[in-house]
Amino acid sequence: MTGEVRELYQELIFDHYKRPRNCHVLLDANHRADGHNTLCGDRITVYLKVDGGIIRDVTFEGDGCAIATASASLMTEALKGKPVTEVAHLFEEFHEMVTDTDASAHPQLGKLEVLAGVREFPARVKCATLAWHTLNAALKQQGTTVSTE
């Protein structure tokens, strides 16, 4: 298998695909949104509990590919306990990482950096960002379904 494929499907990705973290309905959520990838029909729901400007809890559920699922799982881990004000910057940073052709390091992204391999697969950027777009919609409390189109 080519190096790029191995770079994309790293062990940590498989780990979060097969055992996604925070993958359940959040009963006391005060924000939620549905997202879907019109390209493949994947759907995701992101739940948030925000209190005092801090993300106290964040979960997701849905059916997606390895990249979409692992990205959602890693996102929930990264965001728990973070101030809401940091989300926009983090997403910007993440988006830059998965779309930039130059392979600059993004140390502030921590474990999320494992998704950097997506940049070699433009058709899969939407998979990696689906959870993030849905999160944004949830924070804005848009009741409607978001799409990565």
Added chain:
Amino acid sequence: MKTEREIFARPINPEFGVTRWREDFPILRERVHGKPLVYLDNAATTQKPQTVIDAEVRYYSHDNANVHRGVHTLSQNATDAYEAARSKVQRFIKARAVEEIVFVRGATEGINLVAQSYARPLLSPGDEILISAMEHHSNIVPWQLVCEQTGAVLKVVPINDAGELNMEDFGALLGPRTRLVAITQLSNALGTITPIERVIAAAHAKGVPVLVDGAQAVSHLAVDVGALDCDFYAFSGHKIFGPTGIGVLYGKAARLDAMPPWQGGGDMIRSVTFEKTEYNDIPYKFEAGTPNIAGAIGLGAALDYVSSVGMEAIAAHEHDLLEYATRKASRIPGLRIVGTAKDKASILSFVLQGVHPHDIGTILDRKGVAIRAGHHCAMPVMQRFGIAGTARASFALYNTRDEVDALIAGINEVRRMFQ
């Protein structure tokens, strides 16, 4: 059913024409990620033979002008070539008259035309349109739109676990309020060939006209609209080795004659005053504006190509490939074929346990193997089988057993990665 030995045994000249056919398609010499292209996404769109590419280049290099307008030579040449393409379509699908051939953008536009121009003026609240559970979105949404506009109701004939149309249910759903049956001849998501002759006979027995969505069928099955006796038949050029943006709506002359125009503009009128406009005859009544002249000419060249190879040879070759691929895929642990109808053509749709189709598609692509992953614009089919999507390999006349082997090797590699 052939025995395994018969299927795997290579006849003396197993792929009699395929080596030669492959040479006709320049894109098949491309490499993808350093690997020879294995193009197995033919149900999405087919590749183009050199003759089709040349026909468009020749038209733009030598004959380009508007049709049905000018007195000058080029306009006459363009008109002749455009109308010659219409005659080629007529002969190819065995329509009785050339005016029964309407050029449209594709099957989607053809179906929308029938929905808006045939069905809409006819439908009253409570009337019914009957489709099947294996339709492409393009044979669902136009009917939903016209139902919203008229208060008519969309009824759906269910399919069984193999992906076959349930004919008993069809008979039961074909009722006194059914105004039109619209059904695919070959399912793009499952590969099912529908018993279209029986559907048409049953519908006609009750005086109900039938539209056949031939988008998938036209490049795999010999189509004879006269023998089928369907009222409408729609297909896209790009799925039969022609250009994108050109397609055909066949309609029985009497039906087309009785229908109001769909779009207004140039070429579809006989005379215009501000008080009254007189419409042109069929098919021009339905071809408002400058048509896709080059596309029609390219489609004509594509149909010439298919005729020169012969639909019988194509069908036999594809049948061999599908049987070979089905048998090989069935042996892969954790792989389930979605769509196992007795009567099938050209499509192998499958799911792999623990692996999302999207991931299969990405990994195969890096091996040069192009397949489609997802819902194939047939989300209700996916819901019927309780899945989000499938991976789909779809074959055309230029595919080979070696390419099937590359697909199978790729799937096995995916399995190893996801273990």
